[in-house]
Amino acid sequence: MGWLIPRLLAATLAVILGGLVGMAVGNAWSWPAIGALLGAAAAALAHAFVDAWRGHRFMNWLRGQMEGSAPRDTGFWGEVGYRVERSVRALERNVATESARLDQFLSAIEASPNGVLLLDASDQIEWCNSVAADHFGLDPQRDRRQRITNLVRAPAFVAYLQGDSFGETVTFAGPGARGTISVAVRPYGEGKKLVLSQDITERERNDAMRRDFVANVSHEIRTPLTVLTGFIETLGNLPLTEVERRRVLELMSQQTQRMQTLVGDLLTLAQLEGSPRPASDRWVPVQNLLAQVHADAEALSAGRHVFDFSGGEAAQIAGAETELQSAVANLVTNAVRYTPSGGRVGVSWSVRADGAGELEVHDSGIGIAREHLPRLTERFYRVDGSRSRDTGGTGLGLSIVKHVVQRHGGELEIDSEPGRGSRFRLVFPAARVRQMEQALDARRAAIESVRAEAQGAGRL
Structure with missing residues (x-):
């Protein structure tokens, strides 16, 4: 009520002053009473006009975007403008804060490895993260406000969503049969649904x-x-x-x-x-590795095959010697087992142009059909099960080889054709390969550095 008394006083004062001025003017015409009445009316009208003008400015500000400050008038309208502006700015700050919180919340959901889909009471999409969009084959912007069952028509999902029992999850093939999606639905709010999806293909x-x-x-x-x-x-x-x-x-x-x-x-x-990956500072001489494998292969062959081991005289591989020997021995053993008597088995070492080391085991054996090559490293996979058992194989050798070479940062390459033999290549990254000359140079440099430091200390 602090604005009411000043407002009434201002109006009263305006009327009194107008009446006095009108009386003074009316005395000149010998009509003081009429002059006082006209003066008071004129003052009241002027006061009402000014008040209406201020109200008009304030209403225009309200009808607009309410940007900037409200009209800075004195009195009633100034007080109203100030208080309304303060309330509007406080509301804007609250909206901005809540919007920022919502953005953070949605960003957190967006970073989730699982899919999150929000449906309204009519099963229309209110929001979904990119993972859910990928799982269901949706466009997060274009498909908003669309009914989910019009876009995802997997019968299992539609029946699950339209039912009232969401205690269990449902699985179905993803878009394009690219994998398997597991979905759980949790009701919330007034008829709304939270749809959680997960790719369980792996x-x-x-x-x-x-x-x-x-x-x-x-x-x-x-x-x-x-x-x-x-x-x-x-x-x-x-x-x-x-x-x-x-x-x-x-x-x-x-x-x-x-x-x-x-x-x-x-x-x-x-x-x-x-076990952890092999250390990269333990160097295994390739020549020693091949020598041991050569001896084992000769014993297994019992003179039935011709062997050709070449390369690796000055090469070293960083890793676990027992693992490397097991991998190469498995490849050579397979070559001996699947190569008829009189055939040739070769093992060679070379360095590629990019510095990677390549250890190749090749034979003139029966070979392998192309359709079997992608699955050779699967556990217990056999091209010919009866022949593998006759030769004493367990079906795990190539799986061991693959694990070993991957643990050393490399990869296994396979080329084979029926009747033309097979080639298995263990490719090691350049960081795990070096020549003996490099090792000697590094050792000499270390010795020279220690010697220089010792000489410097002697001078001091």
Whole structure:
């Protein structure tokens, strides 16, 4: 009410002053009363006009964008303008703060690895992050306010969304059958829905690989165990000659060795997957590596193959010697097993133009059809299962090779054609390859540096 009394006083004062002025003017015409009345009316009208003009300016400011300051008038309209402007600016600050918080919240959801989709009570899209847009094949801007079931027509998803039971999740093929999407719906607000999506393609692939792995291991171990059980029953129930007994014991020994090899390969794979990457400061001479593998290959071949080992005299690879030897030995062993008698098996070392080291194992064996090449490094994958078992393979050798070369930062390259042999190349990055001359130069430089520091200390 602080504005009311001054406003009434101003109006009263204006009327009194107008009446006095009118009376003074009316005395000159001998009509003082009429002059006072006209003067008071004129003053009241002037005061009302000024007040209306100020109100008009203020209303124009309200009708506009309310940018800038409200009209700075005195009295009633000045007070109203100030208070309204202060309320408007406070509201704008609150809106800006809430908008910033909303932007931060949406940015956090946008950074989520899972898809987030907001639906209104009519299942229309209110907002979605880029992950959800990718999962459902949507455009975050174009498809806003569109009904989700008009855009995503997977029967499982539509039935799940239209039902009232959201306790479980639903899975369906993503757009273009690129993968598998898992979706959970959570109601909120007044009929609204929060749709959470996740790409579980990799998880399902890993689960399938795990199931296949367990099934393959069970199968691989069951076969020799069945053979051993049969031989044990034979030894216990049938009278055998010495020759037959020795033959049975020999076969039992082969099956036992097969199981031991399988368990050994499984342990090797587990160790490779669970241990840190090999250090990059432990250098393994390639020549020593090839010499050991050459000796093992000669023993396995028993003179049935021609071997050609070349290169690597001054080369070194940074890594774990046992792992590298296991990888090369697996490749050479496969080459010997799948190359007929009289065939050739070669191992060569070379350095590529970019400094990467290449260790190649090639043979003149039976070769591999092109459609099998992408799956050769899968565990227990065999091009010819019966032949692999006859040669003593476990189906894990190339998987071990792949793990070893990847742990050393490299890659495995395979080229093969049926009847024309195979080529397996272990390619190591330049950072893990060096020549002995480089090592000697580095050692000499270190010695010279230490010697220079010692001489400098002696002068001091």
